[in-house]
Amino acid sequence: MPTNPCFHCGDECVKDEIIFHDKSFCCNGCKTVYEIFSENDLTCYYDLESAPGTTPKEIEGKYDFLKQQNIIDKLVEFNDDTTQIVTLYIPHIHCSSCIWILENLNKLHPHISDSQVNFGKKTVRVTYNPKNYSLKEVVLLLSAIGYEPYISLEDYKTGKQNVDRSLIYKLGIAGFAFGNIMFLSFPEYFQVDGFWIDKYKPLFRWLMFTFSLPVVFYAAQDYFISAYKGIKSRLLNIDVPIALGISVLFIRSTIDIIFDFGSGFFDSLTGLVFFLLIGKFFQQKTYSFLSFERDYKSYFPIAVTKINNNIETSVQVYDIKKGDRLLIRNEELIPVDGILINGNASIDYSFVTGESEAVIKKSGDKLFAGGKQTSGVIEMEVLKTVEQSYLTQLWSNDVFNKNTEEKFSTITNKISEKFTVFVLSIATIATVFWLFYDISKAMNVFTAVLIIACPCAVALSAPFTFGNLLRIFGNSKFYLKNATVIEQLASINTIIFDKTGTITSNKKSAATYEGEKLTKSEEMLLKNTLRGSNHPLSRTLYDILDEYNIVSLDYYQEYLGKGIEAMHKNESIKIGSADFVGKIAEKTILNTAVHISTNNSYKGKFVFYNNYRKGLSKLFNKLKKNFDLVILSGDNKGELENLKKLLPAKTKLIFNQKPNDKLEFIKYHQSEGAKILMIGDGLNDAGALAQSDVGIAISENVNVFSPACDAILDASNFNKIYNYIKASKSAIKIIKWSFALSFIYNILGLYFAVTGQLKPVIAAILMPLSSISVVVFTTIATNIIGKKIITNKI
């Protein structure tokens, strides 16, 4: 049977293909969105990109909390009688069609006056009239067209975030001053001795001085601050020689023009600051749509349904008190610790503990915050508030308050320590020599050495190498928090993997059948029964089984948390847990199984296995030569044998690890000198990711939640981890080479300086030349590495 891709979302129309306007749709949801668009003349949406949409999800009652005024006040940016402005985060924004449709929201509803998309941040800013329209309706409209916003506890804060634009200002000022000073210094560089230049020299020089003031005192202030901090903590970081160079340049130039010694080095000074700031700007490239600092707040809902005397009300999560009764719907998250009162609780804790299976709870059992209800509606009574819950307490650990950047000494700082000492000693020796030889030139030589040795090129090589590699990694779906991560990645010697969700993919698709063989008609019945069920295991099993004709069942009943019963003609079938099909459960089995009985006689079971990511053993075999490998899992030992077969023998396998155990394990090994790379995915790894030297979060979809980490890796590129580490090591090599390159320029410059012949024009040529050649070298070299990553040749 040939299948057409859905016109709206691009999925294959496997069953229930709907034909509408000569176009195929995979489900009613997609068709409805198309209808909305075509009614409002917005089908241009489909012209820009093919199949850009998603199927809208069932959201009944989910956004009731948006009616509450106190929640609205926290979410909206601007609020008065006639205008409300809200910025919503929409993970699905991914193409130009998305931008187009979201910026045409006013055509869908007359009370929306304006909407503006920020593609990088994946947000839409909607302006509407609150008299006739509400925030809830905006959210429902967006959800109805398949752009459901993601609203989490993190959004619940007052005040606008201030965007820090100071670097752009500084860059602008430095560039402005640099350009103008260049023009003003040309007359003297090309000077034709004469009356004209002598007359106007002072004017030109003092103009240059004026232009350089904001550069020294505003644009370069970060270097002075950082150098001061460095000296205070007895650390000669790269900013110490830079700050020294800038101040010497400024003071010497000022003295030069006051006493008419020369034209000063104002062009070199502003050029230096300008280049350094460009380097900073280049390195600062961040992925604004990803957040690396997320904690439980961006995973938790903003409000839940509270039951009070049979009346359902939405209540803000922070307002939940002990003893409250909460209603948790299907697919909703449990925000606090509590006791199950009634309902079929099947809680998926995979994100919190790493257990791969949903846990069945009976009424009276304790429920922990962070679990996701997966079957039907439950009621629970609150035991603890949000901040005191078991999961959220992990965030009170000290690791989350530490600044990791400070403990790591970068390669640039290591070099600069030696460099500063070297430059200062050359300056002293040269000055002492000139003191005896020609005392009038001694001061000139001393300052010239400090000016020419200002490590502009050294300071630029790391930002440009790392900045460029950051971009290359980003193109191959490996998103780093900042450039320091690359250096740390190059120094690791131990790699720790989480199991569930990290080395296994979230979809389970491997299952084997054990027991009496099913007949053709039984298998057909099984397949047809599974068709109607939405349980994840049913869906998986359905996909594994062979194709059969579709028959309509005479009887079908799904029991939440237990199984399905169905009848066709004279045959009956039961699919589900061991108890449900009438078999005593084997206690020793740790793997998930779906049991089957037909006509009340037990047949057998399908046992599910974790589905490991593609290329896992290959990756481990590559890694084992250079690194210690550990699997640290929160799950039980069910997969031990399987893993032993897959992975190299020296891999350590440790199971049943609680979030805190993982953290302690890493702490212990770090105290023994290991540099640890932790690769995990869930909240249960959050502590370990923060404690490790480099924490990488694996994500099937980088737009959805991932815990605080140093880097986010798209799961499809999991098998390239080895390449990334290799590339980081090469980056360090490139930096060392570019250091060597810049030293050649420095030595050339030092020759002029020590012999007392440094003229402003030489500095003005040499400084930009060294910077530019270093930048060109690092950019070309990193691009070559980048190609190798993509083609997988490392």
Added chain:
Amino acid sequence: MSVIYILLTISIVIAILFFVAFILAVKSGQFDDSYTPSVRMLFEDEIVKKTKTKSKLTTNK
């Protein structure tokens, strides 16, 4: 007075005007999102085309 003073004044005033324009542009948030505007500017044409074809359809009826 020499003409150089006038020329210098003019050139610096113009430079400062552009500089102020840049600062104001940054302040208004123009550089916060450097991607979306590049896509947005391409849309206008498509919408015009759309309305044209639509009006054709109605006249045909």
